[in-house]
Amino acid sequence: MEASPVKLDNGTARWQDILRSGAEAVAVPLLAVLGALVVFGIFVSLAGVNPFETYNLMYAGAFGSWFSWQNTLTRAAPLILTALCCALPAQLGMVVIGGEGALVIGGLAAAAISQTLPDAAPLVVQLAMAMAAMAAGAAWIALAGGLRHWRGVNETIASLLLVYIAIAVFNHLVEGLLRDPASLNKPSTPHIGDANMLSTIPGTDIHWGLAYGIIACVLAYILIYRTTFGFGMRVAGGNVKAARMVGLPVGKLVLVACGLAGAAAGLAGMVEVAAVHGKANASLIVGYGYTGILVAFLARHNPLAIIPVAILLGGIGASGGLLQRRLGLPDATVLVLQGLIFIAILTSEVLYGRLPWLKKVKA
């Protein structure tokens, strides 16, 4: 509302339109989130809890202090990368939901390659881990893209089923060939070594994965909106037949988009190994890949919008604990809010071009 174009009486029509669509892109999701919060308030009142106390606590738990902010951002970090895994192929009209598989395979590849470099400098090991994880993740999602392009297999189903295969391969290797014999009751790969661990961003306890995610989002934005390759992606996403008619290499676009998507999720797996666990084990399989799908859809597959949306979901996750402890609400409460926000954002699509004070001015 503060960005209402009416105040800028001397702006050109083009600038007005950019401002208008920008304000719309902010106002519509905000309205949707507000709507979801109202419904959520009714839901918690039905559970016998004061909704305003709930909002208050959620704010305190997610954004109310520096500790809460760090909590939120740490939780958001992996989601930014896994959301890209869904958002990039979405430019081509593909619905890839297998980011979890690429994350798991990426984490495994990172942990495995670190074992082959026992004497290398930490930076070399970290680079090798990142490259291995990105390559493995890229191959995994490109497989789903290739199946779609050459064999006509639905990429949604293929990428989902590949998650189960990835987890099975992961468990097989972590509990077998790559197992650290000392990890008795929780099978894991050997530790990558304390020196090789990623550090935290100075002045915080947030690991560098957050920065990687933000850089990846900016790069993805430039790729999609500022390069001919990205233009080709969007054309093919709009109409594949038209894209083929004008001679766009659709197969290449599909494979590269899926590869980049998988690389992002694979990098998320590497960060989990190199910044959090120090080894690959079942703790990697906690659903970051699936939450990433939610983030991507909420961000309408815009890479820059992924960042605030991931922070919002990270904040909801961070505040969940306080709701459990202070108000005795069940853990599922925050899932209810996530679900409500998801539905509200999807329904809010109909509001575009219909908000009274943000309608397109006739030229």
Place this chain on the structure above:
Amino acid sequence: MTSGFKLSRRSLLQGSAALGAASLASGLPFSPAHAKDVAIGFIYVGPRDDFGYNQAHAQGAAALKKLGGFKVLEEENVPETVAVEKTMESMINLDGAALVFPTSFGYYNPHMIKLAKKYEKVRFLHCGGLWSDKDPANAGSYFGYIDEAQYLSGIVAGYTSKTGKLGFIAAKPIPQVLRNINAFTLGAKLANPNVTTQVIFTGDWSMPVKEAEATNGLINQGVDVVTCHVDSPKVIAETAEKRGIMVCGYHVDQSKLAPKGYLTGAEWNWEALYPKLAKSVQGGEKLPNLVRGGLKEGVVKTSAYGALVQDKARKHADDIKAKLTAGSYVIFKGPIKDNKGNTVIGAGTERGQTDIELEKMNYLVEGVLGALA
């Protein structure tokens, strides 16, 4: 209206107190508002009403609540990632927790160790028995020798089974689980030397669909008593009851889920241990870094016998239980062969409760049908 106003003002004050405490943050675990009751945090990896692992811990927390003098903080479904670090930190910073119980095995390293180094005045007690003297002094670990209770379940199952075929549904072939499978089978063989235990590994701790399929598959093969080592035995107990076979419980008492077929079960006794540990923190005593125990120490217990358990079985199991409680009985006593015919514990060798060799167990004893991976 007036009460509504009071409530919101109080919540505002609470909120600002929490904010203030959080922004001061870093080292101080206590905020003055909570100085009276000692705040104690419990973190569960799954739902606290799962009829299994997490419920056993939640029952311990509930016992503490009943005691009074403690502010009990609980969080469920916390994954073994940075999430648990943040949960512990939030309990410490925002709620002034002085003692934290991260109850899942995977919470220990790196998560709990990292936090123990950062918050030296807070006590951390982890379920899993992993503490070593290289770890921080304010950290600790506890665990129970629940294979003793599984051994007793095995005796009862061996007497009660008509087909002589027992079933064991397990998550992963790791030492803790193998020890339970082997103890159960050795117990059953006391009752009936020809008994077999068919084991099925589901691959993970919480796989309700696979667990139900495994139970049905075992029943179809003629198994008439099942037991398990998974996080929540709920589905297994319910499926067994529905198909009309018998079941031995695990983690907590599941007799409500299988009123007809429930024989007995191996249970944790956190209701006894947690109040003991919490009181020593309240009294400012030094907590032990490593607490381990079985029936003798009251860390584990058995469920009451079901109606189907005959007197002979009760008598035999009670007799062994008395010996185990007195500390005069050894379960893993040679000669013991694995199910491939190799001798794993030689004649004359006794591997008692605390024998470190048992914690590296990597075999299934004779009588178990199944293989490790």
